[in-house]
Amino acid sequence: MAERSLNERFIELEDRLISVEALTRYGTANDLKFYIFDYNPKDELIVRKEVKKIIERNSDIIEFDLYEMMLRIIEDEGYMEDILRMEQEYDRNLLLSEIFQPLLSVEEEDNRLLEMFKERAEDTGNKIVLITGVGKAYPIIRSHTILNNLQSVFRRNPVVMIYPGRYEIKNSMTLRLFERLDDDNYYRAFPLVERRIGNDY
Numbered sequence: 001m002a003e004r005s006l007n008e009r010f011i012e013l014e015d016r017l018i019s020v021e022a023l024t025r026y027g028t029a030n031d032l033k034f035y036i037f038d039y040n041p042k043d044e045l046i047v048r049k050e051v052k053k054i055i056e057r058n059s060d061i062i063e064f065d066l067y068e069m070m071l072r073i074i075e076d077e078g079y080m081e082d083i084l085r086m087e088q089e090y091d092r093n094l095l096l097s098e099i100f101q102p103l104l105s106v107e108e109e110d111n112r113l114l115e116m117f118k119e120r121a122e123d124t125g126n127k128i129v130l131i132t133g134v135g136k137a138y139p140i141i142r143s144h145t146i147l148n149n150l151q152s153v154f155r156r157n158p159v160v161m162i163y164p165g166r167y168e169i170k171n172s173m174t175l176r177l178f179e180r181l182d183d184d185n186y187y188r189a190f191p192l193v194e195r196r197i198g199n200d201y
Contacts, residue, residue, distance in 0.1 A: 002196065006043055009193045010050050013037055016192060019060050020126050023158045033158035034147060035192040036175075041164040044135060051132060051162055062124050064117065066141050067133035073112045113141070117153050129157045135164040144175055147189060160192060167191055 016023050024033050039047050055061050074080050129150075134143045143161060150159060167175055167189070 004195060006039065006046065009037075009039075009195065010054075012193045014054050014057075017054060017058060017061060017128055017130075017160070020128055020158055023128055023160070034151075034189040035158065035160045036163050036167045036189045037160060037192045038163045038165055038167045038195065041135065044164055047162065047164070048132075051130075055130065060127050061130050062120065062127045063130045063132055064120070065133035066131065066143075066146065067136035069113060069116050069133075070137050070141060073116070077112075113146075114149055114153070117150060121153050121157075124154070124157050127157060129154055129159045131159065131161040134161065151188065161189070166195075 023035070055063055131143075131146070134141075143163065147159075147161065163175065165175065
């Protein structure tokens, strides 16, 4: 089936994000309202620009940029200068395993990243939680891990992740980051705006 244009999808996206009621009136199979707006990674700069416009026009949206949150944690912990220096001397995988994963792993009970979500969750009220910066934060922050851990944080708010890749629901509900990397399965989210004419992913 033919792909819908990005412009068409953004018109529908803004319509769906106009309010919590507009977003959730279609219903889902469970109490958690988690959605994914996936897009072709080649359209990254266009998507960033359009999403920013939607946020600026809508006070019912509260944005969580994973990349900006990650930078804030690194700066707050005083690691920025060390990381910039170590990038020139050490392998990227070593930095990931020795610095980033211990600092940002959502498996830890005192994880700072989840704490940042929880801190702002108190102010979300009847708002839509919009998660951006997914591609910029990879591979330090994995999107499916974030979604899994946010289930206990946002029980009343609908959560929408802007995802640079494809959310394949036809067979296995797989998140494919950048449309080529398996980002694992995620069964609790629903595609927000179809990419193709009809429902065939």
